[in-house]
Amino acid sequence: MLDRRSFLNSMGVSVCGTSLYGLPPFSAYTLNEAMAAAKGDGERAIPTFCGMCGPSSGCGIYAFVKNGRFIRVSGMKECPTNQGAICAKGQAAPQWVYSPARLKTPLKRIGAKGEGKFQEITWNEAIGIIAEKLKEQKKKFGPESLAMLSPARRSYSDYMQRFLIVHGSPNYGHSGICAMQRGFAFSYTLGGQPMCDYQGSDVLIIWGKQPFYSGPAQSGARNYIAAKKRGAKIIAIKPSIEPDSGMADIWVPLRPGTDAALALSMLNVIIKEDLIDASFVEKYCYGYDKLREHIQKYSPEWGEKVTGVPAKQIQEVARIYATAKGAGIDLGNGVEHAPSANDAIRAVAILMAVTGNLNRTGGGGNRLGGGMGPGGGAGSTKSVNLKERYTQEMVDKLVGPEFPKVFQPFLEGTSSAYYRILDSVLTEKPYPIRTVIAPGTQPTVSTRGTKRVIEALRKLDFYVVVDVTRTADMNYADIVLPTATVYESDHPFELMGGSIMARSRVIDPLGSYKSIFEFFLDLGVAMGYGEDFWHGSMTACMNDLLSPLNLTIDQVRENPLGKSLQASGGAPGGPGPGSGGGGRGNFESIFQAKSSRLDGAPYLPQGKVAIYNTTFEKEGYNPLPEWREPPESVTGTPDLAKKYPLTLSDYHTSKCYTASWQRNVPYLREVQPYPMLHIHPDAAAARGIKNDDWIVVESPHGWMKVRAELYPGIRPDTVMILHGWWQGCNELGLEDLPIGDGGANVNNLYSVDPDKAFDPLITAMSSQTLVEVRKA
Numbered sequence: 001m002l003d004r005r006s007f008l009n010s011m012g013v014s015v016c017g018t019s020l021y022g023l024p025p026f027s028a029y030t031l032n033e034a035m036a037a038a039k040g041d042g043e044r045a046i047p048t049f050c051g052m053c054g055p056s057s058g059c060g061i062y063a064f065v066k067n068g069r070f071i072r073v074s075g076m077k078e079c080p081t082n083q084g085a086i087c088a089k090g091q092a093a094p095q096w097v098y099s100p101a102r103l104k105t106p107l108k109r110i111g112a113k114g115e116g117k118f119q120e121i122t123w124n125e126a127i128g129i130i131a132e133k134l135k136e137q138k139k140k141f142g143p144e145s146l147a148m149l150s151p152a153r154r155s156y157s158d159y160m161q162r163f164l165i166v167h168g169s170p171n172y173g174h175s176g177i178c179a180m181q182r183g184f185a186f187s188y189t190l191g192g193q194p195m196c197d198y199q200g201s202d203v204l205i206i207w208g209k210q211p212f213y214s215g216p217a218q219s220g221a222r223n224y225i226a227a228k229k230r231g232a233k234i235i236a237i238k239p240s241i242e243p244d245s246g247m248a249d250i251w252v253p254l255r256p257g258t259d260a261a262l263a264l265s266m267l268n269v270i271i272k273e274d275l276i277d278a279s280f281v282e283k284y285c286y287g288y289d290k291l292r293e294h295i296q297k298y299s300p301e302w303g304e305k306v307t308g309v310p311a312k313q314i315q316e317v318a319r320i321y322a323t324a325k326g327a328g329i330d331l332g333n334g335v336e337h338a339p340s341a342n343d344a345i346r347a348v349a350i351l352m353a354v355t356g357n358l359n360r361t362g363g364g365g366n367r368l369g370g371g372m373g374p375g376g377g378a379g380s381t382k383s384v385n386l387k388e389r390y391t392q393e394m395v396d397k398l399v400g401p402e403f404p405k406v407f408q409p410f411l412e413g414t415s416s417a418y419y420r421i422l423d424s425v426l427t428e429k430p431y432p433i434r435t436v437i438a439p440g441t442q443p444t445v446s447t448r449g450t451k452r453v454i455e456a457l458r459k460l461d462f463y464v465v466v467d468v469t470r471t472a473d474m475n476y477a478d479i480v481l482p483t484a485t486v487y488e489s490d491h492p493f494e495l496m497g498g499s500i501m502a503r504s505r506v507i508d509p510l511g512s513y514k515s516i517f518e519f520f521l522d523l524g525v526a527m528g529y530g531e532d533f534w535h536g537s538m539t540a541c542m543n544d545l546l547s548p549l550n551l552t553i554d555q556v557r558e559n560p561l562g563k564s565l566q567a568s569g570g571a572p573g574g575p576g577p578g579s580g581g582g583g584r585g586n587f588e589s590i591f592q593a594k595s596s597r598l599d600g601a602p603y604l605p606q607g608k609v610a611i612y613n614t615t616f617e618k619e620g621y622n623p624l625p626e627w628r629e630p631p632e633s634v635t636g637t638p639d640l641a642k643k644y645p646l647t648l649s650d651y652h653t654s655k656c657y658t659a660s661w662q663r664n665v666p667y668l669r670e671v672q673p674y675p676m677l678h679i680h681p682d683a684a685a686a687r688g689i690k691n692d693d694w695i696v697v698e699s700p701h702g703w704m705k706v707r708a709e710l711y712p713g714i715r716p717d718t719v720m721i722l723h724g725w726w727q728g729c730n731e732l733g734l735e736d737l738p739i740g741d742g743g744a745n746v747n748n749l750y751s752v753d754p755d756k757a758f759d760p761l762i763t764a765m766s767s768q769t770l771v772e773v774r775k776a
């Protein structure tokens with residue numbers, strides 16, 4: 001159906017990525033090279049970390065400063081995580097720091113909500129106003145009336161959790177669509193999360209993931225290319241071609257949101273054709289017999305109807321995966337955006353187990369661990385989070401649990417779903433949240449149901465925005481707190497690859513603000529929680545966290561390129577998912593792993609892979625994975641599909657932007673200036689649409705005005721767009737786009753129907769709907 005070579009040629013896609021117009025040429029240095037590259041006139045090279053994706057993802061850089069101005073960035077060759085590589089965002093950092101869109105001083109709203117009238121106040125005044133409000137509400141409505149929103153795990157996430165725990169609120173508002181969903185379904189099926197073994201597998205399935213763009217400039221693309229070079233067969237499962245699928249041997253173009261149906265059909269083929277590893281199933285799996293019966297209804301022909309993938313290709317991929325010497329599946333964030341997400345992930349986990357790939361080199365079982373959550377991996381530093389203080393009373397007070405209360409706290413701590421927190425303001429069920437603090441997140445573009453979110457922000461008692469630049473919803477805020485970029489801060493430290501490195505301040509803060517970490521410390525002190533917030537001292541905080549290593553922050557600073565933790569007697573650790581241990585051949589112990597629930601019940605009550613899940617069954621959920629339609633789809637709502645024949649979904653990340661950030665950075669915006677809808681040339685021709693035309697995309701819930709990019713590498717019945725568009729770019733004369741109808745905010749087009757748009761167990765909000773497209 002598609003000539004991949006000519007498609008790639010036409011798109012100019014290469015392994016090296018897109019050429020970047022105004023950016024300085026990419027460079028990577030050792031410390032000595034960086035010092036030599038720093039030319040006279042007061043230019044200096046400062047070793048530190050990049051902070052453009054979040055605010056910290058552990059890519060080591062040299063930041064060059066001339067006459068007190070941050071001028072450019074190079075990669076740090078010595079850094080074990082990125083080994084000198086940096087992405088376009090990392091290189092564009094100076095333009096972000098000096099952007100006219102920066103917030104410079106704290107603001108207090110003086111006009112009506114949404115009007116955008118503010119008065120400048122000091123940092124201390126802002127902290128005082130917030131503290132006064134929180135104290136008053138805690139007394140009147142209880143501590144649970146406070147919620148904080150977190151779209152993704154950030155380096156300050158544990159400080160948010162700490163503040164909430166000390167305050168007494170369980171309402172940490174996790175996105176409901178990111179990482180924890182995979183962590184949950186894998187943990188309750190396999191006892192932990194398998195990490196794909198790119199080095200050892202002869203077959204690699206990249207499923208709902210974009211290894212070249214969707215993670216930091218670290219191992220993703222490197223591992224992929226190395227696997228390709230050594231001859232691994234690569235299968236890409238996703239609705240549209242991206243650089244990874246362009247290089248893959250097989251592209252499986254499924255309809256958005258139908259991952260569960262595909263995995264169930266693959267299981268059907270494997271079980272019917274007896275391609276299972278009988279001895280692994282016998283020894284390590286619980287409930288296989290029940291699955292064998294249950295799976296009969298999910299034939300490849302049924303799968304073809306739902307997923308749009310030919311039955312023959314479903315059979316082919318299932319056979320390749322089951323008969324490989326060792327096949328790995330790298331399951332990405334794409335599978336977490338559908339009401340069937342939990343069952344999609346469980347079905348994939350079961351594929352790994354019943355084929356025995358979990359027990360083969362390259363199958364991921366050697367990296368099966370529960371090490372998600374706070375950085376530090378093997379406990380090398382003290383945790384900021386105070387999980388030991390959770391009580392059943394706190395769990396019971398969750399306003400809109402991301403996972404059912406019985407499964408809380410999960411790996412990051414207790415969590416309500418981001419969207420449900422905002423929804424509680426409108427429904428007042430089970431009670432209304434009174435204050436929302438939103439650090440580094442923009443609810444009107446970050447979560448679904450934009451119109452309803454705006455209604456909630458209008459009704460909310462007190463809204464605090466904490467960010468570096470203007471945000472999409474700051475006009476609804478009562479207080480706006482600007483924060484320092486990581487280039488204006490000397491904290492925190494980073495753990496990576498078995499060593500620890502301090503962050504260095506590159507320039508002094510450009511306005512009257514502090515870092516986001518200092519925000520939590522200052523607010524803690526103002527609330528009377530000084531004992532738990534190091535009495536407001538960042539140095540005391542860092543020294544306390546470092547105490548298990550017998551190190552102080554000054555000692556860490558003595559090693560500007562990082563200090564080995566082995567040398568300090570500490571265990572090597574690593575931030576982020578999957579740093580936990582485990583291993584193939586050690587299944588008896590992994591399958592006994594205790595859950596993070598307060599009762600510490602094991603994830604797997606039978607001590608075996610939970611093909612048939614009695615834990616879920618006991619709580620009223622499907623014991624076996626099932627297919628569930630998205631709220632709107634060609635197979636689930638065929639009548640609606642007559643009016644809206646195309647399926648819409650979105651890309652979560654791009655090479656240029658982190659979520660809804662950074663459209664204000666000219667270097668990046670030049671590369672990706674407009675919101676472009678990927679539409680197949682046949683679908684466009686049928687509607688008289690040409691490349692670059694402005695078009696209207698309309699769903700049952702809203703519409704956007706964007707440009708068309710004729711894209712042969714997408715299913716003809718599907719259209720996709722990058723999410724997060726609203727921000728203008730002053731330097732390029734590009735204005736802000738509307739957040740609601742007529743803008744380019746894809747979240748405005750999705751359903752938030754409480755009965756259909758969420759996975760019943762793990763929240764996972766749908767990012768699929770039906771649309772029609774026409775010329776504007």
Ligand code: SF4
Nearest residue numbers: 050053059090216217
């Ligand atoms: S991936 Fe890019 S933006 Fe993220 S930390 Fe690395 S260089 Fe910075």
